[in-house]
Amino acid sequence: MGARRRAATVAGVLAAGAAVAAVTVFGMPGARSGHRPAGRAPVPTAGITRQTLVDREDHDGTLGHGDATTISSRGAGTVTWLPPEGATITRGKAVFRLDDRPVVLLYGPIPAYRRLAPGARGADVEQFERNLWALGRRGFTVDRAYSAATAAAVRDWQDDLGLTKTGSVDPGQVVYAAGAVRVDSLSTQAGTVAGPGAAVEKVTGTAPLALVGLDQSAGRLARRGAAVRVTLPGGKVVPGRITKVATVAVRGENGESATTRIKVVVGFDAAVTSEGTAAVTVAFTAGERPDVLAVPVAALLALAEGGHGVQVVDGAATRTVAVRTGLFADGRVEISGAGLQAGMKVAMPS
Template sequence: MRKLLAAGAVAALAVAAFVLFGQPEAKAPAAAASVDTADITRETLIDRENHDGSLGHGDSSTITGRAAGTITWLPAAGSTIARGKALYRIDNEPVVLLYGKLPAYRELRSGAEGADVLQFERNLWALGLRGFTVDDEYTSATASAVREWQDDLGVPETGRVDNGRIAYAASSIRVEALTSQNGADVQPGTELFTVTGTRLVATVELDMDSQRLARRGAAVDVTLPDDKTVSGKITGVTTTVQEGQGDQPDSTLIKVTVGFTDAPQGLDDASVTIGFTTTRREDVLTVPVAALLARAEGGYGVQVVEGDATRIVAVETGLFADGKVEIEGAGLAPGMKVGMPA
């Protein structure tokens, strides 16, 4: 526990009147000058560091053609695509979005085994198909479920899955901008459109001097353009190198992504202020910073006001934040009054 400073000298102001025998009666004592006061409070004191950021949907990625043919349908910019839905259509057959991390890299058919089979079967199950065991083996039962799925899609019921007719993403996606058009002839690898995640996030770039703030999972406050503040949490931290211009050296930046439990609505591409917590002090005594007095002996004190009496108590200061300061001093407690400068 922090060693406390000794209590300061007691100061008091007294006004007295005396009535002398045989002398005229003196005037009544003057009322003591009123002192503006503030309460000593016990609270959690938080020091924040603010940085400018922006709202959006995070980094974009590119959807490319999976097979050769003619584009017969593309999604609209701003639309969202979920598991089991068409990303686009080539030769009037859909390329279907599924969820997973492993790209589709081969045709799946009876006898195939591996992690890609397990990933695909999990998607079939999530889409409501049954009658097979979800494992890493593509069996005749899997092929039967695939034929049922293909019938729903309106494509030939082969029981096999061409890797050019499915594509994987981690979750649902949002179409950001089209880079191709309906009727275009494409080859595998042709860029068709860019996509982002569907959840609104805030992003901010920090320099290396502020890297201590970029802690994944840390809580932050995000102030919106209407001055409303919402809670967020750091969900991603990446480091990028920004190329210097002219004679300027390259600089390293830390990109921080903030997610929301309740994302703000209708504020795409808006500027925001992100408040990072640098220091947090739980259950401490605080007073307004203006209540501190510089002591002749050195250090600080506060003027404790008790009715018409006042006394100076030496204090040790801790965290300064939001116009308040953490203090410790002999005999100080929540609810006591301290003098404030006029």
């Protein structure tokens, strides 16, 4: 139900609770005792519990794989092979083929921007050598220097790929990503003549993510690392955690000015399968009260002198106790009052 209807629901339940009050306390707040007349049916009751109350606020989201990144050709030639949409590509595998030569995926944050050959030094050299080592190549030291030993390992790697054994690596031969990628969509087709900079395909990460757009007024919910609950298509609820929060400008329609939204990315603590975009509901924690006494909201009575109370039932005896209310969540409300303890029974509407 969420925050959009919480206020109306609480008000309605409180009104219902007031309507079923068998006893209304007048004068000073406190406790008044009484007994049920003989032969009268037992009063419906609910227990006072000690628990952690969590108030959740629901927002619509989308299940997907995050923002897509475009992979472009760094060389000129004919696109001779493309992976199918939805395919997963891992380190050392081709993201596409140009003139029947593979363009290979490697892992790392630094894009390929120069030719690597003996004598080259830098962080990009070390990044490449780490990938070469991870692919099972040996005989060189992983460091910032591209040595003759590195070149020898590269020639063996190129031979396995069916490439000319140059011992050097051109920037158009490799593509770097943070990890394995999923092919989101194709930007061209096999047989197309591509020049440098031509878009070939769009890729995302492989892990399913939930994306939610929040208004600025709901920004308090967007805390990186906070736990959430995600209702998947089909109704299954799985735990998740906010992994990224960003403020973005959304272009207005029909001449309206742009608005600012909060983009929330949610990762999953459990295994989730996603074949494509789907609608989900994300429940954010709006408030939490640990180790408090709670009763159903319907057990609250509206007292004549103001405030609320509950009718404690002890066998045939009843007494009305004024209470202070706290957090409302999932149909229950935090209460505190004189003499109240977990395990006591309170009257409920019949």
